[in-house]
Amino acid sequence: MKIKIFASLGLIISGFYPFSAQKLNFKDKNFEKAVIENFDHNKNGSMEQLEADMVTNLFLVQKGIQSADDIKLFPNAKMIMLDDNTISGVSVANLPRLELFSCTGCKMSSFKGQGLKSLASLYLDNNLLENISLKEMPRIDQLTLSLNQLKTIDITSLKNLRKLNVEHNKIQKLDISGNPTLQTLNVGGNKMKETDIKMGTKTDVTIFGTEP
Numbered sequence: 001m002k003i004k005i006f007a008s009l010g011l012i013i014s015g016f017y018p019f020s021a022q023k024l025n026f027k028d029k030n031f032e033k034a035v036i037e038n039f040d041h042n043k044n045g046s047m048e049q050l051e052a053d054m055v056t057n058l059f060l061v062q063k064g065i066q067s068a069d070d071i072k073l074f075p076n077a078k079m080i081m082l083d084d085n086t087i088s089g090v091s092v093a094n095l096p097r098l099e100l101f102s103c104t105g106c107k108m109s110s111f112k113g114q115g116l117k118s119l120a121s122l123y124l125d126n127n128l129l130e131n132i133s134l135k136e137m138p139r140i141d142q143l144t145l146s147l148n149q150l151k152t153i154d155i156t157s158l159k160n161l162r163k164l165n166v167e168h169n170k171i172q173k174l175d176i177s178g179n180p181t182l183q184t185l186n187v188g189g190n191k192m193k194e195t196d197i198k199m200g201t202k203t204d205v206t207i208f209g210t211e212p
Contacts, residue, residue, distance in 0.1 A: 022049045028067040034060050047073075056097075060085070068103070071095070078118075082106060092116060103127070109149075113137055124148070125165075134158065145169065146186070155179060167209055172196060176205065184208070 024047045026032035032047065035058070039051050052073050058080045065085040071077065077095060082103040090103055091112040098116055102123040111124055112133045120141045124132070129148035134140070135157065142163045145153070150169040155161060156178035164182065166174070168189035176182055177200030187197070188209025197207065 023047070024049060024052060024073050026073070027069045028065055030064040031060065031067070031070045034063040034065070049073075058082075068092070116140075166190065174198070176200075177202060 026047075035047055035052075035055075036045065039055055040047060041051055042048075053076055055074050056076060056078045058071065058074060058077050060080075060082050062084045065082060066087060068082060068087050068090045071080055071092065072095075075095065076097055078097050079100045080098065080102070081100075084105045085103075087103065087106045087108050089110040090106075090108055092098070092101060093113070094115040096115075096117050099118050100121040101113075101116075101119060103111075104123055104125040104127070106127055108124070108127040108129060110131045111129060113119070113122070114133070114135045116137045118139055119137050120139050122140060122142070123144045125144050126147040129145065129150055132145070132150065132153060134155070137158065139160055140158050141160055143155070143158070143161060144165045146165050146167045146169070148169050150166065150171055153166065153171060153174070155164065156175065158179060160181050161179050162181050162183045164176075164184070165186040167186045171187065171190045172192060173196045174187065174192070175198040176185065177198050180202065182202065182205050184206045185197075186208040190209070192210055193212075194207060194210045197210070199205065
């Protein structure tokens with residue numbers, strides 16, 4: 001009986017170990033190098049899923065990263081900072097614990113965010129953004145998109161947005177009537193008059209940068 005028990009345990013352990021020590025495959029080698037330097041706890045020269053699952057803060061500034069696709073390997077990340085890399089397009093989806101995402105100065109032309117249930121702060125300043133899609137981000141509080149190439153932006157789904165900065169884009173009209181908690185709005189450098197901003201019944205927002 002003891003032999004059978006030990007044999008069964010051996011099978012369970014041998015079946016579980018390869019899963020727990022699963023080596024992750026990265027799309028971007030500089031991304032991989034940066035996280036191995038910081039989070040390779042067993043010092044085997046690779047990242048494994050258990051190690052990635054323990055990561056809550058990804059601070060990857062100026063690392064020569066060209067793709068953000070590998071962030072999906074870190075499902076428990078609460079803060080991700082990719083500032084001053086060169087990333088043409090970013091898509092962030094289904095990271096339920098993510099609270100802050102920053103990718104400033106990345107020469108990015110498109111951004112898609114979806115299913116980010118905990119995201120409160122999003123910083124995408126100083127890029128080349130022409131398109132941005134923001135879906136299923138109910139907690140977003142602060143959105144900064146200054147120094148981009150945006151012509152339009154739809155923020156109607158961001159019901160908890162308090163601070164919005166879109167200065168120095170190419171936006172001519174903006175609808176904030178669906179943002180009941182908005183407190184401050186900066187539209188400087190967009191050649192926009194206050195009459196170009198649809199406020200609906202909301203009149204207590206502080207607006208900066210409108211033209212006479």
